[in-house]
Amino acid sequence: MNIVPIIDSAMAFEDAVAGTKAPREVIDSLCLVNVQHRTFEGQLHQGQLIIHRGIAKDIIEIFELIEQTEFPLARVIPLVKYKWSDDMSMADNNTSAFNYRVVMGTERLSHHAYGRAVDINPCLNPVIYENGRIDPSGATYIPERPGTLYASHALVKEFIARGWRWGGNFRSSVDYHHFDKPA
Numbered sequence: 001m002n003i004v005p006i007i008d009s010a011m012a013f014e015d016a017v018a019g020t021k022a023p024r025e026v027i028d029s030l031c032l033v034n035v036q037h038r039t040f041e042g043q044l045h046q047g048q049l050i051i052h053r054g055i056a057k058d059i060i061e062i063f064e065l066i067e068q069t070e071f072p073l074a075r076v077i078p079l080v081k082y083k084w085s086d087d088m089s090m091a092d093n094n095t096s097a098f099n100y101r102v103v104m105g106t107e108r109l110s111h112h113a114y115g116r117a118v119d120i121n122p123c124l125n126p127v128i129y130e131n132g133r134i135d136p137s138g139a140t141y142i143p144e145r146p147g148t149l150y151a152s153h154a155l156v157k158e159f160i161a162r163g164w165r166w167g168g169n170f171r172s173s174v175d176y177h178h179f180d181k182p183a
């Protein structure tokens with residue numbers, strides 16, 4: 001039986017990168033992919049991700065695994081909808097990739113700036129800084145909850161098997177929602 005997904009995002013590429021500060025050569029290296037996933041209510045939804053072309057195969061196959069295993073995602077909507085605010089996107093538990101921005105607290109460009117990083121369910125998989133601060137604020141990390149990532153989770157293993165890094169393995173600030181694959 002074919003189930004028609006609920007459409008959360010169906011933008012054209014140019015609309016999904018509108019207003020980004022990224023230079024043209026970065027924009028030209030990106031692509032837009034449609035993904036289908038279950039929500040926490042169990043419904044099938046369609047979202048979109050803006051990613052670097054070089055990781056498109058990984059992302060398409062990993063999101064097929066997400067759909068097949070019914071790993072729940074709250075929503076998958078390009079950052080333009082959040083006016084390029086990572087804080088607003090995280091607070092909405094949004095799963096996302098490209099955002100031309102620096103690493104929080106630094107002047108260094110994030111792997112998200114090149115579309116080479118993905119953040120998954122940030123409200124369930126927060127960043128926990130060395131000083132104890134948690135982003136998004138008010139989030140809690142409870143590995144047993146659906147949609148939560150931990151080291152032995154099949155999704156984490158799949159990313160790592162494909163050469164990605166998982167923020168849950170970072171030594172200083174632990175970033176449970178973050179995956180990246182540097183060039």
Ligand SMILES: [Zn+2]
Pocket residue numbers: 112117118119177178179
């Ligand atoms: Zn991230």
